Amino acid sequence: MGEIFQYTFMVRALIAGIFSALTLGALGAFVTTRKMSFMGDGVAHASLAGIALAILLGWAPVPVALGFSVIIALLIYFLEKKIKISADMAIAIIFTTGMALGILLLSFYQGYQPELISYLFGNILTISNIDLIAIVAVSVLVLGFLLFFYRRILFSTFDSVGAYLSGLKVWLYDIFLYIAIALAVIVSIKLVGIILVSALLVLPSAISRLFSQSFKSFILLASLSALIIVVSGLILSYYLNLPSGATIVLLGTCLFMVASLIKGLRG
Amino acid sequence: MKDFIEVKNLSYSYGDFSALENIFFKVAKEQIIAIIGPNGSGKTTLLKNLIGLYSPSKGEILIAGKKPFDYRKNIGYVPQRFDFDRQTPITVKEFMGLERCSKHSHSLKNIKKVLQEVGADKLEKQQLSSLSGGQFQRVMIARSLLHEKELLIFDEPATGIDMAGEHTIYDLILKINKERKTTCIIVSHELNVVNKYAEKVLCLNKSMVCYGQPEVVINEETLHKLYGVGAGLYHSH
Numbered sequence: 001m002g003e004i005f006q007y008t009f010m011v012r013a014l015i016a017g018i019f020s021a022l023t024l025g026a027l028g029a030f031v032t033t034r035k036m037s038f039m040g041d042g043v044a045h046a047s048l049a050g051i052a053l054a055i056l057l058g059w060a061p062v063p064v065a066l067g068f069s070v071i072i073a074l075l076i077y078f079l080e081k082k083i084k085i086s087a088d089m090a091i092a093i094i095f096t097t098g099m100a101l102g103i104l105l106l107s108f109y110q111g112y113q114p115e116l117i118s119y120l121f122g123n124i125l126t127i128s129n130i131d132l133i134a135i136v137a138v139s140v141l142v143l144g145f146l147l148f149f150y151r152r153i154l155f156s157t158f159d160s161v162g163a164y165l166s167g168l169k170v171w172l173y174d175i176f177l178y179i180a181i182a183l184a185v186i187v188s189i190k191l192v193g194i195i196l197v198s199a200l201l202v203l204p205s206a207i208s209r210l211f212s213q214s215f216k217s218f219i220l221l222a223s224l225s226a227l228i229i230v231v232s233g234l235i236l237s238y239y240l241n242l243p244s245g246a247t248i249v250l251l252g253t254c255l256f257m258v259a260s261l262i263k264g265l266r267g
Numbered sequence: 268m269k270d271f272i273e274v275k276n277l278s279y280s281y282g283d284f285s286a287l288e289n290i291f292f293k294v295a296k297e298q299i300i301a302i303i304g305p306n307g308s309g310k311t312t313l314l315k316n317l318i319g320l321y322s323p324s325k326g327e328i329l330i331a332g333k334k335p336f337d338y339r340k341n342i343g344y345v346p347q348r349f350d351f352d353r354q355t356p357i358t359v360k361e362f363m364g365l366e367r368c369s370k371h372s373h374s375l376k377n378i379k380k381v382l383q384e385v386g387a388d389k390l391e392k393q394q395l396s397s398l399s400g401g402q403f404q405r406v407m408i409a410r411s412l413l414h415e416k417e418l419l420i421f422d423e424p425a426t427g428i429d430m431a432g433e434h435t436i437y438d439l440i441l442k443i444n445k446e447r448k449t450t451c452i453i454v455s456h457e458l459n460v461v462n463k464y465a466e467k468v469l470c471l472n473k474s475m476v477c478y479g480q481p482e483v484v485i486n487e488e489t490l491h492k493l494y495g496v497g498a499g500l501y502h503s504h
Contacts, residue, residue: 215355
């Protein structure tokens, strides 16, 4: 078991996994309560445009994608709250537009682009020290934000009219939350890939909901579930020589099915 | 008596669709007024203008001399339906405690006190999703009492509650009005409720049909203008 820690790339992947899991698990509780399960998918897929632009210009993809994700988050907020279209429709528009733009930009690139595949499906071998710093920094920022403003974010999420009447700037917490989700999703892309990253927002929350009695326990259990799924998935993928992203997600699905079965048997 | 709420020539449109036209009325402090009207008559739109969520297309609303947006922290609002994902695990205590983040913070002791006041003190540890319609409304009313608010607005507070429970809810509102000296606005479909509890009634059908004391303004003609039905319905109440 100890041999896994002899490889720097695995140590980096495990640290990145722990931070990403805690952050996406906690954010997932808010995302699912807002019925925005596709938010992660939308941001991740739309970020392809940013990644493609960076690859085309020879820039570092992660910082460009991070900047791009903030714009995506603001656009989703604008479409949903100002143009008054439903959240799922806003996400779908941004999702497909970003993907289309990314594909278009990549068509200008000559030759095979291996780095792109690692963004699409995730590749723990490509997690660099810079990526790790970005993951830890974003996670600390997002978890700090959730911890410090927990009650305000929950109030805006659960009862926006009540929050407004109590004098909260609901729009501000909404925007911060959308940006936090976008940043957390983007830094986790190398771990599980654009295609699968939203599973880390949704699956831990789905498991946690089955057993939680309060919102606090919901968040804690979601983060814990995410942690178990990601760390076990990484270790399993290492020993069985499987793609890490897909292993993590399928392990999460298995855990959800077992949890549902237990819940069902308990009545 | 000095006017507490002044609604002056209020009109509100959703794009090209006019939802409210030229509404004007005044409410004195500590009064209970009822708003009645058929579905789609603009009742909820009027309430949303009163709490400052919507800005009037024309005219203005003043509450204690302020615009609703500036006065909103003194308004308690119990919506007709509180839409939330029933799968979300949140306890009554957590829900009540959400307002603790606002500037008018309240203690956990105060939560117990207001829950007790509305007869919901045993629900504190229950999940919100497990409450019955009546229990839920009690919790919503309790929450509106947390900060000694001066104006309480209830949008059909007895929706989905049986007849016995319905009267308990309205009796509770009356008790709050008397003991806490709050001004209350209630949207209701029940004419017997209006007659029993409200000092004034606003009959709304996009524009104002009437406004005044229920026993004076509610008659066959008013009901016909509101609902297209007449004396039969009125006398049955």
